[in-house]
Amino acid sequence: MNSDYPVADKIPFELKKHDDIRIDNYFWMKDRENPKVREYLIAENEYCDSKMAHTKKVQTELFEEMKSRIKEDDSSVPYKYNGYWYITRFEKGKDYPIYTRKKEILDNPEELLFDCNEMAIGKPYFKLAGISISPDNELVSYGVDETGRRQYTIQIKNLKTGEVFSDKIENTTGSSSWANDNKTIFYTKKDSVTLRAHQIYRHTLGQLEDKLIFEEGDETFGVTVYKTKSRKYIVIACYSTLTNEYHILEADSPKGKFKLFQERIRGLEYSISHYNNHFYILTNKDRATNFKIMKTPVLSTGIDGWEELISHREDTLIENVDIFKDYLVISERRNGLNQIRIKRWDNKEDYYLPFDNETYTCYTTTNIDFDTDTLRYGYNALTTPSSIIEFNMQTKSKTILKEQEVLGGTFKKENYVSERIWAVAEDGTKIPISIVYRKGLVKHGKNPLLQYAYGSYGSTVDPYFSTIRLSLLDRGFIYAIAHVRGGEYLGRKWYEDGKLLKKKNSFSDFIACSIQLIKDGYTSSKHLYAMGGSAGGLLIGAVINEAPELYNGVIAAVPFVDVVTTMLDDSIPLTTGEYDEWGNPNDKLYYNYMKSYSPYDNVEEKAYPNILVTSGLHDSQVQYWEPTKWVAKLRELKTNDKALYLRTNMDAGHGGASGRFESLKEDAEEFAFLLDLEGINS
Template sequence: MTKHSNVKPPIAKKIPHHLEKHGDLRVDNYFWMKDRDHPEVINYLNAENEYCDTQMAHTKGFQKDLFEEMKARIKEDDSSVPYKYNGYWYITRFEKGKGYPIYSRKKDSLNNPEEVLFDCNKMAEGHSYFKLAGISVSPNNKLVSYGVDTTGRRNYTIHVKNIESGEVANDRVLHTTGSSSWANDNKTLFYTKKDEVTLRAYQIYKHKLGEKDDELIFQEGDDTFGVTVYKSKSRKYIIIACYSTLTNEYHILNADQPDGKFEVFQKRVRGLEYSISHYKNHFYILTNKDKATNFKLMKCREEDRKINNWEEVIAHRKDVLIENIDIFKDYLVVSERSNGLNEIRIKRWDGTQDYYLPFDNETYTAYTGTNVDFDTELLRYGYNSLTTPSSVIEFNMRTKTKTVLKEQEVLGGKFKKENYTSERIWATAEDGTKIPMSVVYKKGIKKDGNNPLLQYAYGSYGSTVDPYFSSVRLSLLDRGFIYVIAHVRGGEYLGRQWYEDGKLLKKKNTFKDFIACSIHLIKERYTSSKHLYAMGGSAGGLLMGAIINEAPELYNGIIAAVPFVDVVTTMLDDSIPLTTGEYDEWGNPNDILYYNYIKSYSPYDNLQSKAYPNMLVTTGLNDSQVQYWEPAKWVAKLRNIKTDSNKLYLKTNMDAGHGGASGRFESLKEDAEEFAFLLDLEGISS
């Protein structure tokens, strides 16, 4: 089939809208796209979808082949490694030909009959989007609470089901995060409610089974904070967590006394971050107290929680970030990061053992897994690398012996990990900082500048993209692509300072780091600008928007997924989900200092009349994180302003939100479309 080069792209109408702040006037011609219920907005999104489909029609067969190829590597009749909790083994499994999980359990032994808790395939019938979340079983094992979202907007309705009878109670709670926690009386549930407009999680309610009216327990008055509620692993406490980018506060209640009063653990102090875990008669506190940038571990007695009485357990180290702890009856397990690499440290409470698990390369990911059992010497952890599929490993902390419980199967018979090579390389940023990259490619590739290369990064919120295995990615690697994860500042790959150096008034470091990595990859002849592609989603989509304004000539193609590109306008609109909670990440543009800085990089505000790379931009109509109108406006303005004849496509999923399509294999269709876009630019069609 020939390409439809004569088909004209949709041109959005312009209605000038004046936005004034700090005496600065911005004119937004596409502000009208914010009205999601207006027929013209829906018509425009549909027209863009039609244009994208028409222009990519010649790749439809290839997309289908890619989808089948990706799907064929995945074991369809698969199940998770069972874990034991409160007398039952819990299992998540998939059946062949079905797109959603089945949640089940077996009492005492895995040889006993299966009780199906939820068959999401049946529950999803009649819905174009379906997501089950927050499964929580009551202490007596008879009831289960759960949340359902059928729009993709992460707005869940909580239900309660009687496991024995299968009957779903009339108790129904709307506008929640989906998760809930049982008190030890088996009839009281604590849950988090969202603001119906901003979707900020801001209230904690108490629900008694069968009762009509729920009691408001806690309301967060500071709109830069969110809240959640959960139960401690020791099962002794119900805990309310209040969180913002820079500050935490916890409230605790004995789970045996659901009608008691929550007590503040340590009241919020701006800049004090902490999290709590309960063990015996102590709380263990992971905190940045006293300028512990990379965090330290402290403890206090249950009845004496004053901050001055916190005792140090593991001191702060400048070169090691403490990310998490897992508490067991006889062991403390500490998840750390040193020089970018995951480390798992195991300490006996009695001091007789203190050692690290051995890992042997620079492009792996290791993390502690589902460890709900308190009284055990067995640690579950996960391991994978750019060339090694995921494994779930059970490690005996006393004997130091390990058992691989499951290794991800890559079906099809073609994959052999020894056919691929991974490495870690470093670029030098504009300010002299060394920026690490994790690289993977098929063995035998020559570094002659002719390889197609996909460079990926996120780079915000301290979120670290570790080098992980992807069977989907093999469809690029096997066709000659090199894949690179750039560990730019704004993530926490090299510790907490790495994050601090890529946010607020240092945000541009994220963009400069990514460009420095691209320049290094071209200089070292991994690729050339004719064959270099970049991809990022959400805040990583902001990164894509910034780099094409700054250095469009470096890239042949860009994939921007659900991109956060209209930064100034969004951060000035406190009715939009997430805005107020993000002031400590991006800055509050109501302050002229932050206004000017954000405006200087905001992709939408900095588009210019020049040539841009080929681009595929994706979004979801129901996206609650990055509203659909940001990418829609960005593409409309780009069409109007750019001077090139390169491809520019906007694809809107009219049924889904920030995470894309629901269902196990539906998202692979989106992957196949994105890969087909890249491969088509390289002239690869099979």
Template sequence: MTKISQYQVPIAKKIPHKLIKHGDVRIDNYFWMKDREHPEVLAYLKAENNYCEAKMSHTKRFQEELFEEMKDRIKEDDSSVPYKYNGYWYITKFEKGKGYPIYTRKKDSLDNPEELLFDCNTMAEGHTYFKLVGISISPDNKKASFGIDTTGRRNYTIQIKNLETDEIENDQIEFTTGSASWANDNQTLFYTKKDELTLRSFQVYKHKLGQSDDELVFQEGDETFGVTVYKSKSRKYIIIASYSTLTNEYHILKADEPDGKFEVFWPRKRGLEYSIAHYKDHFYILTNKDKATNFKLMRTSESDRDIEKWVDVIAHKDDVLIEHIDIFKDYLVVSERQNGLNQIRIKQWDGSDDYYLPFDNETYTCYTSTNVEFDTDTLRYSYNALTTPASVIEFNMKTKTKKVLKEQEVLGGKFKKENYISERIWATGRDGTKIPMSVVYRKGIKRDGTNPLLQYAYGSYGNTIDPYFSTIRLSLLDRGFIYVISHVRGGEYLGRKWYEDGKLLNKKNTFFDFIDCSIHLIKERYTSSKHLYAMGGSAGGLLMGVVLNEAPELYNGVIAAVPFMDVVTTMLDDSIPLTTGEYDEWGNPNDKLYYNYMKSYSPYDNIEKAAYPNILVTAGLHDSQVQYWEPAKWVAKLREMKTDSNILFLRTNMDAGHGGSSGRFESLKEDAEEFAFLLDLEGVNA
């Protein structure tokens, strides 16, 4: 790559690479960027970083102000609501001036002395990236397993800490998911190992403390599946879950018999989805069996798991999606979704009571939270809304009384929730489908077409972006922005069918829904194309890429975060992490039908000589989900093809992966940069 100054537009060299499939020939001039270690690749990424830094240097002070503003709203010396498990209260806390969590516990009573488990601030020293996950305490409370990642690539090394001596054992297990489950003998751990190349979790091993030769107990041979292992809430079973987009299979082993053999719960059948929970002498099964699109709850005897013996506990409903269950000694708690809204249903096992928790608006999110205790009358759940900070609530299922254990503090003295308005509105898509949007803005905003508006969406994998409160977002709202979450097809906001209608050969519905929401927002004068901005990340970044190709004239600016841009090439490369496991989401391009459909929308393949809006693209060099070269190649080709003089920036985090920077506040610097990009386009610099 030719050496350029930091103010020159980086121009990547072109090396034509021919890609042939189904007789179709594609020429990829930037295929060479796939070599992470190549000096010219690193030079190009650094040149783009320097260019972005230089061209945004006039916003540097504003970025610092935004960062401090965001940080000042967050309580630095904060702690989680303690929860009790197996005789100990567990607490996560943050201390002022420190960016990583501290994990502690107290025996029996919160009045007892605090025992330090892990101080991630100390552990993170010397690392540019640090993440601790999967803390698992042995049944006798004497040991803890945990996973460490120091690259951001989500490749964790499991270690074990002796909680009596405060020493880290010699056991080190690499290339894992980071989590592990203890058998009841306090000596045996079950964990999931990843493929070193694709990062697919595909093996479950048994590890005996102090021994180096771990035993392989399960291997998933189907490359479209991944595996995980966990312990049932009843603590009776170790459970291996083998999963794909459309199909599940479980294997079970009594936790008292770690050297026994896992038994299949029920063999996989393509299209049969199920998950299991153990209670007394039954298993409860959340499943789509019998064409239960929105799922139903069934149960079967612990000793006879034949699918013909499964019986309905909660029947399927066309208008209610069952998302999750929590099992307690006397209660069954069901998390549902109806007309896009979360619901929590509480049923007594003896049938004497069955009721829903009441919620009173259309832009809230509620979900059951940490409920690890089995023999209790109390349910913990979290609640927040677009205008309401998050609360952790303890609800007594017997007396039907609730207590707010903690409400998120918004520091700085400026936030008052009555100063903001939220609403749910609906756009009509080009096929007549009604598409919901959650909207929030500061009181006093007039719908005159002059408001800057940021529209966000994801729309893949059935992941629903619920309306949620954000202290960070206040920096936009207080400067006149309207914020909109478009609940496009591909998520499950309106049930399972909403997801099915936004995947595979229906994927374009996701993109058209977003565009049609934009058109509605302009038509109803919430904003105009001069002030409309769009944002999405990962698969939502793909959404941004398609939107930019399909309707660039609607937007003044777009932020594409770690975007999935080169759909066809990536889905044809089964050596890339996640590819084979996603055939049921995007389709397998080895099939010509799916190849042609993917190619028709793939952002990288559909860049044209056209005018594009202002664009900020982010990437992570160590990203394990969307490889850095996808956004890098896309930006390089866009620079080559675009006919406008608008901004195009690529900012690659050279020390992190898909989730961006580690540390509590480091990620706020990335948020501040993105907000400064948007606000600068609006002429706002304070």
């Protein structure tokens, strides 16, 4: 066994619940103020540096290669809102976006809103979010995060004079919404300890104290506030995993009282959009598992007045709606594939946009303008770069506004192949896998393959194009996305069957996909790699406890691996809002089930694959100590000499580095780890 790795102190700590005792030797790592914690993290980083030192040349090559494919002096497709065209652009050699606008026509002079490169000088982390323009176009509110912990400070800037007002609103979500009086904003405050978004405040320019408008008392709920697309209402949204509740206020009357739209009923999910004299409701009411669309008059919003507009279908998940003056646009998913349905309000037309690829991703994009016949949507596939397309819903003509440029001169989409295959899970369920590789690849079982999945919260990893991924494909790797249960790839039931007391389906699905990929000759266990992040890192941790022999190496990015201890600690950010996803371990049934799969609790004396774990010291989603404790325990118990590295970003949080090129260095290190295991050194 190697003995040059960091060895963490073992200080036994007894954790008792439901007459069950767990001994955690690394519980002490939760103390952020303990100097030994930082010393250990630094020692692990130095160990990772030393063991990966021979890959530095490859990392540099990968970084430059990835960077070379990106158009550095790029800009977004302009969108028009309230008389101005808004544009986000990047300049060559700069890490951060520049936000600008032009009045009425695109030939007019550019007005600078924010240059994030200037704002980020001297800061190890910087993120601007929540840009919100006042109705008279003269003021902008915005949020800034300088730690990566997603605690934003809101400020207001005068766009005529450039003056940034002295008011600083700390510890918010970053977003805010303007009332129609041009002097009032509504924003969301976070609990300083748990980081739960729990309060809505009203801020009025020139007044010293902000007024608390709404406070969410249920710790399993969060809140947010926004303005409807019609610009007529300010909406407070209360949300949990399974339940929603909304409160509405006319934006012309910011000091008025919010009206309850429909009180929360456990298990009732709904979202609202305003159009003319009605609200349109996307909901699972009456066991509509895949959701349906209903409507109700603005003066009578209670559930008894909801009228069905588009019925529930067993084979089609309704994911989103976009409302226009003459059209209702519905984003759907059938058999795993996205669909966009366009329906006139007068019922004269009802049709789908045509897509003919075997596996692809499409989605509606920035459609802020209400009175228009044009719809903007995005399209890409595993082999096809992204396009932003403007579709005229009346004439059915389309214009490609922007195609993603892949620079470097070597990419040709015809050199790559994508396909979708199906694995069979333990219970007989067929699990889809999206695959991409270079044309000409032979399925002889010797190809390196990276299998990725997430599988939680109903979040679907669609088969998307990636310029970064090309660096693996061009070196002979196959890339596979396992659409395991816990996401919504095959509808809402796909999610329901991968959560709570069915969570283990996500793990067994992933393993079934690995076995299928090996069986079909794409790869073998000597060349198979697995990757997941956050809740996907939990999946990776559970999988290598159960079937470590299937993989030569894995990457667990900011992994949620200490499930039981975290879910029992309601002081940890976001824990209480997670009960409907994972279960509440204060209930013995859920405690025992969680404990049976929690990666940290199930580390054993066995041979584990090569492992790279990443973490962020300021992570608000998965606290740094989870991956840190996990690595320490793996070091203690694993029975082989295979690599085990922990890389902690000491300046960032859940999303990693904030600069667009800095984050590529993290990707390059991860890819270098995989290539090194395959003996690929260029």
